[in-house]
Amino acid sequence: MLIHIGSDHAGLELKDHLVGHLRALGHSTFDHGPFHYQPDDDYPPYILQTAVAVAAGPGSLGIVIGGSGNGEAIAANKVAGIRAALAWNEDTARLARQHNDANVLSLGARMHSLDYSAALATLFVDTPFSEDSRHIHRIAMIRAFERGGEVPVTAAVTGNL
Numbered sequence: 001m002l003i004h005i006g007s008d009h010a011g012l013e014l015k016d017h018l019v020g021h022l023r024a025l026g027h028s029t030f031d032h033g034p035f036h037y038q039p040d041d042d043y044p045p046y047i048l049q050t051a052v053a054v055a056a057g058p059g060s061l062g063i064v065i066g067g068s069g070n071g072e073a074i075a076a077n078k079v080a081g082i083r084a085a086l087a088w089n090e091d092t093a094r095l096a097r098q099h100n101d102a103n104v105l106s107l108g109a110r111m112h113s114l115d116y117s118a119a120l121a122t123l124f125v126d127t128p129f130s131e132d133s134r135h136i137h138r139i140a141m142i143r144a145f146e147r148g149g150e151v152p153v154t155a156a157v158t159g160n161l
């Protein structure tokens, strides 16, 4: 599998660690930087470049990394076609794929050890989407909103009118 990866200064060490880890598992990686430690660099350019590459390459996945992973998930989710999920334990990493068909994993490098983050990345990459109809339906609603800007109306919402 091709995995695009990007970070900022706070995620640089983990990014480099994950590139080696994922390659050792047989995956291809595309490193979107940064390539040197600059303590005042900004995450949006690296993260948006990573997310755009994932959106342009169906079947590929992405991993974005910062100190918390919050801003990285926010930025990646601005790219059409991206479903980025912040994972902080095994369940959230697995469910991001099973329920959300997330194509980008966001990690907070300051929240976990290198080894634990690598375990979360492995889980994310190895877990398939469940293909359950309820999840397909919900993701389709998000995609329709992304494309047309229309908020889906549910039975519960209609009942409040």
Ligand SMILES: O=C(CO)[C@H](O)[C@H](O)COP(=O)(O)O
Pocket: 008, 010, 011, 039, 043, 065, 066, 067, 068, 069, 070, 071, 072
């Ligand atoms: O996680 C992040 C964004 O969500 C950044 O990595 C974090 O904000 C960087 O912090 P600092 O500039 O203080 O090193």
